[in-house]
Amino acid sequence: MKIIGSYVSPYVRKVLACLNLKGLAYEIDPITPFFGDDAFEAMSPLRRIPVLIDGDLTLCDSSVICQYLEDAYPGRPLLPADVKDRARARWLEEFADTRMGDVFIWSLFFQKFVQPAVWKTPPDEARVQRALTQDAPAVLDYLEGQVPAGGFLFGDIGLADISLATFFVNAGYVSFSIDAARWPRTAAFVARVLEHDALRPLLAFEKIQTSTSIASRRQALLDAGAPLCADSVGGREPRSSIMLA
Ligand SMILES: N[C@@H](CCC(=O)N[C@@H](CS)C(=O)NCC(=O)O)C(=O)O
DSSP: OEEESOTTOHHHHHHHHHHHHHTOOOEEEOOOGGGBOHHHHHHOTTOOSOEEEETTEEEESHHHHHHHHHHHOOSSOSSOSSHHHHHHHHHHHHHIIIIIIIIIIIIIIIIIIIIIIIIOOOOOHHHHHHIIIIIHHHHHHHHHTTSOSSSBTTBSOOHHHHHHHHHHHHHHHTTOOOOTTTSHHHHHHHHHHHHSTTTHHHHHHHHHHHHSOHHHHHHHHHHTTOOBOSOOOBOSSOOOOTTTO
16 A cells, blocks of 8 residues: 655544554655645645555545545444444544644644745734634634543544544644643643554654755655655645645
Protein backbone atom coordinates (compact mmCIF):
# COMPACT_ATOMS: atom_id res chain seq x y z
CA MET A 1 0.00 0.00 0.00
CA LYS A 2 1.17 3.52 -0.71
CA ILE A 3 0.15 6.82 0.86
CA ILE A 4 0.83 10.10 -0.91
CA GLY A 5 0.98 13.09 1.40
CA SER A 6 3.11 14.93 3.92
CA TYR A 7 3.41 13.67 7.49
CA VAL A 8 2.48 17.21 8.54
CA SER A 9 -1.07 17.07 7.12
CA PRO A 10 -3.75 16.33 9.75
CA TYR A 11 -5.64 14.21 7.21
CA VAL A 12 -2.56 12.18 6.26
CA ARG A 13 -1.72 11.75 9.96
CA LYS A 14 -5.23 10.39 10.53
CA VAL A 15 -4.85 7.77 7.78
CA LEU A 16 -1.34 6.75 8.89
CA ALA A 17 -2.48 6.35 12.51
CA CYS A 18 -5.35 4.12 11.32
CA LEU A 19 -2.92 2.02 9.25
CA ASN A 20 -0.73 1.73 12.35
CA LEU A 21 -3.70 0.70 14.51
CA LYS A 22 -4.56 -2.01 12.01
CA GLY A 23 -0.93 -3.10 11.80
CA LEU A 24 -0.84 -2.63 8.00
CA ALA A 25 2.46 -1.95 6.24
CA TYR A 26 2.72 1.00 3.84
CA GLU A 27 5.15 3.16 1.95
CA ILE A 28 4.82 6.92 1.87
CA ASP A 29 5.57 9.67 -0.64
CA PRO A 30 5.49 12.62 1.81
CA ILE A 31 4.79 15.46 -0.63
CA THR A 32 3.41 18.90 0.17
CA PRO A 33 0.22 19.00 -1.96
CA PHE A 34 0.96 22.43 -3.45
CA PHE A 35 4.08 20.95 -5.07
CA GLY A 36 2.29 17.97 -6.63
CA ASP A 37 3.10 17.34 -10.31
CA ASP A 38 0.81 16.28 -13.21
CA ALA A 39 0.79 12.65 -12.04
CA PHE A 40 -0.40 13.83 -8.62
CA GLU A 41 -3.20 15.89 -10.18
CA ALA A 42 -4.31 12.91 -12.28
CA MET A 43 -4.73 10.90 -9.06
CA SER A 44 -6.09 13.70 -6.90
CA PRO A 45 -8.29 16.03 -8.98
CA LEU A 46 -8.75 18.42 -6.03
CA ARG A 47 -4.92 18.41 -5.58
CA ARG A 48 -5.36 17.30 -1.98
CA ILE A 49 -3.61 14.80 0.22
CA PRO A 50 -3.89 12.03 1.33
CA VAL A 51 -4.12 9.66 -1.63
CA LEU A 52 -4.08 5.90 -1.05
CA ILE A 53 -2.94 3.39 -3.65
CA ASP A 54 -3.72 -0.23 -2.85
CA GLY A 55 -2.97 -2.47 -5.83
CA ASP A 56 -5.19 -1.28 -8.69
CA LEU A 57 -7.24 1.03 -6.42
CA THR A 58 -6.49 4.76 -6.09
CA LEU A 59 -8.56 6.69 -3.52
CA CYS A 60 -8.72 10.28 -2.29
CA ASP A 61 -10.12 11.77 0.93
CA SER A 62 -9.10 10.58 4.40
CA SER A 63 -12.64 9.55 5.41
CA VAL A 64 -13.16 7.51 2.25
CA ILE A 65 -9.73 5.93 2.71
CA CYS A 66 -10.35 5.04 6.38
CA GLN A 67 -13.73 3.53 5.54
CA TYR A 68 -12.04 1.46 2.81
CA LEU A 69 -9.39 0.27 5.28
CA GLU A 70 -12.15 -0.70 7.71
CA ASP A 71 -14.02 -2.67 5.02
CA ALA A 72 -11.01 -4.27 3.34
CA TYR A 73 -8.94 -5.02 6.46
CA PRO A 74 -11.44 -5.68 9.26
CA GLY A 75 -8.91 -7.24 11.70
CA ARG A 76 -8.54 -4.38 14.20
CA PRO A 77 -11.69 -2.24 13.97
CA LEU A 78 -11.48 1.55 13.74
CA LEU A 79 -15.16 2.04 14.57
CA PRO A 80 -17.15 0.79 17.58
CA ALA A 81 -19.51 -2.19 17.16
CA ASP A 82 -22.72 -0.57 18.40
CA VAL A 83 -24.70 1.06 15.56
CA LYS A 84 -25.41 4.29 17.45
CA ASP A 85 -21.80 4.58 18.62
CA ARG A 86 -20.65 4.06 15.02
CA ALA A 87 -22.91 6.87 13.86
CA ARG A 88 -21.60 9.16 16.61
CA ALA A 89 -18.01 8.28 15.73
CA ARG A 90 -18.67 9.21 12.09
CA TRP A 91 -20.23 12.51 13.14
CA LEU A 92 -17.20 13.41 15.26
CA GLU A 93 -14.94 12.52 12.32
CA GLU A 94 -17.02 14.77 10.07
CA PHE A 95 -17.03 17.60 12.63
CA ALA A 96 -13.25 17.34 12.85
CA ASP A 97 -12.61 17.17 9.10
CA THR A 98 -14.91 20.06 8.25
CA ARG A 99 -15.12 22.48 11.18
CA MET A 100 -11.79 21.82 12.85
CA GLY A 101 -10.19 21.80 9.40
CA ASP A 102 -11.65 25.22 8.74
CA VAL A 103 -10.57 26.70 12.08
CA PHE A 104 -7.25 25.02 12.82
CA ILE A 105 -5.96 24.43 9.30
CA TRP A 106 -7.33 27.09 6.98
CA SER A 107 -7.60 29.91 9.54
CA LEU A 108 -4.48 29.19 11.63
CA PHE A 109 -1.98 26.66 10.28
CA PHE A 110 -2.38 27.64 6.62
CA GLN A 111 -2.35 31.37 7.38
CA LYS A 112 0.63 31.39 9.72
CA PHE A 113 2.75 28.46 8.48
CA VAL A 114 1.93 27.42 4.90
CA GLN A 115 1.11 30.81 3.40
CA PRO A 116 4.39 32.53 4.33
CA ALA A 117 6.49 29.40 3.62
CA VAL A 118 4.97 28.29 0.29
CA TRP A 119 3.28 31.38 -1.16
CA LYS A 120 5.50 34.03 0.43
CA THR A 121 2.50 36.09 1.45
CA PRO A 122 1.54 37.34 4.93
CA PRO A 123 -1.32 35.82 6.92
CA ASP A 124 -4.84 37.27 6.93
CA GLU A 125 -4.58 38.65 10.48
CA ALA A 126 -8.33 39.32 10.82
CA ARG A 127 -9.04 35.67 10.02
CA VAL A 128 -6.39 34.49 12.48
CA GLN A 129 -7.79 36.70 15.24
CA ARG A 130 -11.37 35.53 14.65
CA ALA A 131 -10.20 31.93 14.85
CA LEU A 132 -8.32 32.52 18.09
CA THR A 133 -10.98 34.56 19.88
CA GLN A 134 -14.24 33.02 18.59
CA ASP A 135 -14.01 29.91 16.44
CA ALA A 136 -11.44 27.81 18.33
CA PRO A 137 -13.08 28.47 21.74
CA ALA A 138 -16.45 27.41 20.28
CA VAL A 139 -14.93 24.18 18.95
CA LEU A 140 -13.30 23.50 22.33
CA ASP A 141 -16.55 24.21 24.22
CA TYR A 142 -18.25 21.59 22.05
CA LEU A 143 -15.45 19.01 22.43
CA GLU A 144 -15.40 19.47 26.21
CA GLY A 145 -18.93 18.05 26.29
CA GLN A 146 -18.07 15.15 23.97
CA VAL A 147 -14.77 13.63 25.09
CA PRO A 148 -14.44 11.32 28.11
CA ALA A 149 -12.70 12.23 31.40
CA GLY A 150 -10.48 9.14 31.01
CA GLY A 151 -9.68 6.66 28.24
CA PHE A 152 -11.03 7.03 24.71
CA LEU A 153 -14.41 7.81 23.17
CA PHE A 154 -15.69 4.29 22.54
CA GLY A 155 -13.50 1.95 24.60
CA ASP A 156 -10.19 1.43 22.82
CA ILE A 157 -8.71 4.18 20.65
CA GLY A 158 -10.28 4.45 17.19
CA LEU A 159 -11.01 6.64 14.19
CA ALA A 160 -13.03 9.28 16.08
CA ASP A 161 -10.33 9.86 18.72
CA ILE A 162 -7.64 10.16 16.06
CA SER A 163 -9.76 12.44 13.84
CA LEU A 164 -10.24 14.96 16.65
CA ALA A 165 -6.72 14.92 18.10
CA THR A 166 -4.85 15.22 14.79
CA PHE A 167 -5.82 18.90 14.31
CA PHE A 168 -4.18 19.97 17.54
CA VAL A 169 -0.76 18.90 16.25
CA ASN A 170 -1.01 21.47 13.44
CA ALA A 171 -2.46 24.05 15.79
CA GLY A 172 0.62 23.48 17.97
CA TYR A 173 2.90 24.32 15.02
CA VAL A 174 1.47 27.85 15.10
CA SER A 175 1.71 28.17 18.89
CA PHE A 176 -1.87 27.26 19.72
CA SER A 177 -2.33 25.15 22.83
CA ILE A 178 -5.46 24.09 24.66
CA ASP A 179 -6.01 26.06 27.86
CA ALA A 180 -6.20 23.14 30.33
CA ALA A 181 -7.82 25.31 33.01
CA ARG A 182 -10.74 26.12 30.69
CA TRP A 183 -10.99 22.82 28.76
CA PRO A 184 -9.41 20.19 31.09
CA ARG A 185 -11.07 17.12 29.55
CA THR A 186 -10.14 18.05 26.01
CA ALA A 187 -6.55 18.94 26.93
CA ALA A 188 -6.04 15.59 28.70
CA PHE A 189 -7.87 13.61 26.00
CA VAL A 190 -5.81 15.09 23.15
CA ALA A 191 -2.56 14.41 25.06
CA ARG A 192 -3.63 10.78 25.63
CA VAL A 193 -4.42 10.20 21.97
CA LEU A 194 -1.20 11.80 20.72
CA GLU A 195 0.88 9.69 23.12
CA HIS A 196 -0.61 6.46 21.76
CA ASP A 197 1.70 4.07 19.86
CA ALA A 198 -0.32 4.60 16.68
CA LEU A 199 0.58 8.31 16.63
CA ARG A 200 3.78 8.93 18.59
CA PRO A 201 6.19 7.56 15.95
CA LEU A 202 4.56 9.75 13.30
CA LEU A 203 5.22 12.89 15.31
CA ALA A 204 8.95 12.17 15.24
CA PHE A 205 8.90 11.96 11.42
CA GLU A 206 7.00 15.20 11.05
CA LYS A 207 9.42 16.97 13.34
CA ILE A 208 12.08 16.07 10.76
CA GLN A 209 9.81 17.20 7.94
CA THR A 210 9.25 20.63 9.51
CA SER A 211 12.85 21.22 10.54
CA THR A 212 14.79 20.25 7.38
CA SER A 213 15.03 21.84 3.92
CA ILE A 214 13.34 20.10 0.96
CA ALA A 215 16.84 19.18 -0.31
CA SER A 216 17.91 17.28 2.82
CA ARG A 217 14.49 16.04 3.99
CA ARG A 218 14.37 12.74 2.13
CA GLN A 219 17.67 11.49 3.50
CA ALA A 220 16.85 12.68 7.03
CA LEU A 221 13.52 10.83 6.97
CA LEU A 222 15.16 7.67 5.62
CA ASP A 223 17.84 7.87 8.30
CA ALA A 224 15.09 8.06 10.94
CA GLY A 225 13.44 4.92 9.53
CA ALA A 226 10.50 6.49 7.65
CA PRO A 227 9.11 3.99 5.07
CA LEU A 228 9.59 6.23 2.03
CA CYS A 229 8.81 4.90 -1.46
CA ALA A 230 11.40 5.18 -4.22
CA ASP A 231 9.39 7.41 -6.58
CA SER A 232 7.61 10.72 -5.94
CA VAL A 233 4.86 12.85 -7.48
CA GLY A 234 6.32 15.99 -5.89
CA GLY A 235 7.25 18.82 -8.29
CA ARG A 236 9.66 21.72 -7.78
CA GLU A 237 7.39 24.78 -8.07
CA PRO A 238 4.20 25.38 -6.07
CA ARG A 239 0.96 25.49 -8.07
CA SER A 240 -2.23 27.27 -7.20
CA SER A 241 -4.77 24.89 -5.75
CA ILE A 242 -8.52 24.51 -6.12
CA MET A 243 -8.92 26.06 -2.65
CA LEU A 244 -6.75 29.03 -3.52
CA ALA A 245 -8.09 29.65 -7.04
N1 LIG B 1 -11.52 16.16 2.99
C1 LIG B 1 -10.13 15.92 2.67
C2 LIG B 1 -9.31 17.16 3.02
C3 LIG B 1 -7.85 16.99 2.64
C4 LIG B 1 -7.11 18.32 2.66
O1 LIG B 1 -7.68 19.41 2.71
N2 LIG B 1 -5.77 18.22 2.61
C5 LIG B 1 -4.95 19.40 2.54
C6 LIG B 1 -3.65 19.22 3.30
S1 LIG B 1 -3.89 19.29 5.02
C7 LIG B 1 -4.54 19.64 1.10
O2 LIG B 1 -4.20 18.71 0.41
N3 LIG B 1 -4.56 20.90 0.67
C8 LIG B 1 -4.10 21.27 -0.62
C9 LIG B 1 -5.06 22.12 -1.36
O3 LIG B 1 -6.18 22.35 -0.89
O4 LIG B 1 -4.66 22.55 -2.45
C10 LIG B 1 -9.66 14.68 3.42
O5 LIG B 1 -10.25 14.33 4.43
O6 LIG B 1 -8.71 14.03 2.93
